[in-house]
Amino acid sequence: MNNFLNNIPKLEVADTVENTMDWLTKTFSGLFKVMQTGGKSVMESVTALLTAVPPIVFILVVAILAFFATRRKFGLPVFSIFGLLFIYNQGLWEQLMNTFTLVLFSSIIAIVLGVPIGILMSKNNVAENSIKPILDFMQTMPGFVYLIPAVAFFGIGVVPGVFASVIFALPPTVRFTSLGIRQVPKELVEAADSFGSTGAQKLFKVELPLAKSTIMAGINQTVLLSLSMVVIASMIGAPGLGREVLSALQRAQVGNGFVAGLSLVIFAIIVDRLTQSLNQKK
Amino acid sequence: MEKLRVEHVTKIFGKQTAQALKLVEQQKSKTEILEKTGATVGVYDANFTVNEGEIFVIMGLSGSGKSTLIRLLNRLIDPTSGKIHIDGQNITSLSKGELQNIRREKMSMVFQNFGLFPHRTILENTEYGLEVRGISKEQRRLKAEKALQNAGLLAYKDQYPSQLSGGMQQRVGLARALANDPEILLMDEAFSALDPLIRKDMQDELLELQANVQKTIIFITHDLNEALRIGDRIAIMKDGKIMQIGTGEEILTNPANDYIRTFLEDVDRSKVLTAENVMVRPMTVNIENDGPKVALQRMREEEISVLIAVDKQRQFKGYITANDALEGAKNGLKSVQSFVKTDMPTVDSTTVIQDILPIISDSPTPVAVVDEGKLRGILIRGVIIESLASSSQGGELNE
């Protein structure tokens, strides 16, 4: 029996994947290079711009935003002020801005890709059935694994970091968009159809507005997932708070690790509450 | 003029439609077909025409295929086979764009649960049909406001549907459909979710509307009373098949089969029970023989204060009251003839209760049932109300 099993030659899965990767890297190397250099310079300028804003102005803007977004409550604004002041006090302001840029870009790209894919999935059962297993695969695969193709395509730095984050953070937006649209009551879809709406009219006037809060819940998760990739992305050279955590880990500096980790948590809480409050009804 | 013609239209849900079709042709039951093929017969071989300006009611029990049938008419559901003509044009062969145009210009639908868009204001909801047609903002606002004005809801135009009561929401649903000025209105149990009083108001409004602007209306209900009230003609469905089509009168007097007969028993008794079914034996006084003393004696015995006056042939002459009889006895009159009152309303024995109720509620006296001058009985309010209330065991009343 054992013999029999041993007689089957090892399937060349790893080799095949590697060959495919090689092929992709070579074939699209021009494109990847453009993306790497272009993306890098865009993101670096955004970070530079953010860093140029005096921190106190930045903090006040966030607090005011939080105040109105949470319908004139004081909890989040106060938390934001103290939290951000703490990060500034610890000398992590520039790192925070880097992280902010990374999260911003990964989230926006994930949303821009995810919502249309979700719409496609909601409209088409074949698409639904073929994309769903891919999403499952993407979500169960450890985030680290995405670093490998990221490095292969783009080398190291912030762009591969964004690439890995996008793949990791994409699924919730896709899923929730599809779910939200499928959940629109049948009678309302029929009403839209019965008045002779075109597909686009139905989508933009009825389905998307009604699916909005579900989609927003998905986007919130996407943002948080891309934030959770910050530390992992720092392993391939993405700058930011993640890098502080990583270097503290490598040097076994408990104190520094704690401060950088806490800063990430503070940032995560602010981002989470802000994106959630966008979802609440007026 | 013929507006809509449905020819051999069949809709089978599921995959094995060809096999299912064969089974329906063999008169197999719906459940049997479902078990054998996994397909559900929604509508089978529907044939009818609807004329312009007509209210055509489709009724049947839950699952009989009403919603499917009405959705075939604007092709929210595509038929498995058959043809549907609107103004002579076969809409089953239209392209997507042509179908959209038909939906925009010729017909609008009103839904059971109103189908209002919760994220749009009442005005924006009413504008929807005009908006998708690409009508300019000012124009569609004007038309939508007019439609809301007609529905008496203009004041609510900036509210959201959830802020309105069910009755108001359905008025908006109707206004939204009418803002488009369609030729055909499709109404799927449009009033079923409303409570009975509001429902009746809405039926009245629909009839009034129909008197003013002649639309062709396909109206679905599972309520026979509603069907009888508003329908010019009624189609009764069972298991996807149309069992009978006719005016309410035709169906009531001449049900096509036992199924329809049982179905009709559900009908509101006030429209079925007649005076004959509910009248009671009258206490009479004979104006040719009896004097006031006899009358008084009889009233005392029966504990009543009114006697119906008749002659020897039991021809109805009027009535006498206890007061007048007492007066007459005091004055020594020999006959009741001089104080017979004639202001008692009469109906004949075939009058239905629905028509008796307003008469009896306006009258201080009971109502006499008189056929060709001859007294048959009298109607007392209490007895009528009781006969309506006990409708469930009311079967014997028909005998």
Ligand SMILES: Nc1ncnc2c1ncn2[C@@H]1O[C@H](COP(=O)(O)OP(=O)(O)OP(=O)(O)O)[C@@H](O)[C@H]1O
């Ligand atoms: N989309 C569908 N897929 C499969 N079967 C369906 C579908 N729509 C309706 N049916 C079936 O078709 C039959 C007729 O349904 P339909 O909704 O037309 O009934 P109805 O007369 O409108 O009932 P109700 O009074 O409950 O609204 C039912 O047996 C139903 O289960």
Ligand SMILES: [Mg+2]
């Ligand atoms: Mg129905």
